[in-house]
Amino acid sequence: MNKVYTGKTKDVYALDNGNYQLKFKDDCTGTDGVFDPGANTVGLQIEGIGRENLKVSVYFFEILKKAGVKTHYVSADIDNATMEVLPAKVFGKGLEVICRYRAVGSFIRRYGAYMESGTPLNAYVETTLKDDDLGDPLITPDGLDAIGVMTLDQYAQMKAMTQKISGIVKDTLAEKGLDLYDIKFEFGYYNGEVILIDEIASGNMRVYKDGEIVEPTDLTKLILG
């Protein structure tokens, strides 16, 4: 297998059948040994976390498959911490798409003059460019079009999918007494369609329980039961 990409928490290999294999690593983003899902650097290793993130991803990808949502997920080998996926093409050098149900985090850092932290948002969607040096700059739909990363029609598809998928994750968590504040996705292009790629792990979302934030490792336990 040829390694085609080395990521911070996952590596990507090309399979003989034309698909890709994602290898979930035990490296975590964070700073100085403290786990921070929002960080852009690898800060620590947690034994077995790659497998746990894969399990959570498979849990949600299977739910999405039943709901008819197109994703890159094909199958998974939990023991080896690998997932087989369709070889989707990322948009540009990669995008992060965020769906927000509560105004927290970078939304409040930017727009806190207009809104109290924790104010409900109506499945607000925004996109950032993956660019570690620049701290993942925000970009508008017109901006994505202007720099040639995606058309306005592709953006509309991506936004609608983000809201649909986020709603499914939110409802799934609500059944466990958990409250989704925001969640981050990546999308790619495959066979003429926008599809969900990457993972859906605890570190990609902010979840609260009884008004308190749930740390990612605890969230994984709550999701997997």
Add this chain to the structure above:
Amino acid sequence: MNKVYTGKTKDVYALDNGNYQLKFKDDCTGTDGVFDPGANTVGLQIEGIGRENLKVSVYFFEILKKAGVKTHYVSADIDNATMEVLPAKVFGKGLEVICRYRAVGSFIRRYGAYMESGTPLNAYVETTLKDDDLGDPLITPDGLDAIGVMTLDQYAQMKAMTQKISGIVKDTLAEKGLDLYDIKFEFGYYNGEVILIDEIASGNMRVYKDGEIVEPTDLTKLILG
């Protein structure tokens, strides 16, 4: 007259007829005595620049009036450096709307991984919140809607007006051998309509001549002939 607002380069007074009067000051934005139209602090005074900025604004507002574009401009008293305007309501705590024909400045600082400086853009429009402490953060149309500053319909009106006005300014400058790279506007709400407010001065635009940037004070001379 009651002063209703003290700005960095202009003060605003309430007139008895219900309109506002803008007083153009000789204070300039910049840092440590160096003029920088993009700066958020007053850095120096230039004798007579308030009057010069008013003259340029009147020059463009009169052209826009003939073109049927709605603005807050009523009349001007050049000697006193004052302009009478309609009492439009700003959106939120104020927005800046930028129209770009070339990728330079903050666009390249954010998206330079995708585009060479100077690449043509097709009248790309973006909006920032006026917030000195945060360096005027970018906000998407959905974001403006989410924080309750304007509806998506108002944004569509504002974007269309921005492209129309920018086109008029670009064509006017082109007749003088000048090339508009980008320009910054403010909009307000009056009588149920989105209208152009504030000023259209040399410090609000980046203009090139024969491939070299034209400094604002030189640009004023070129515009006023």
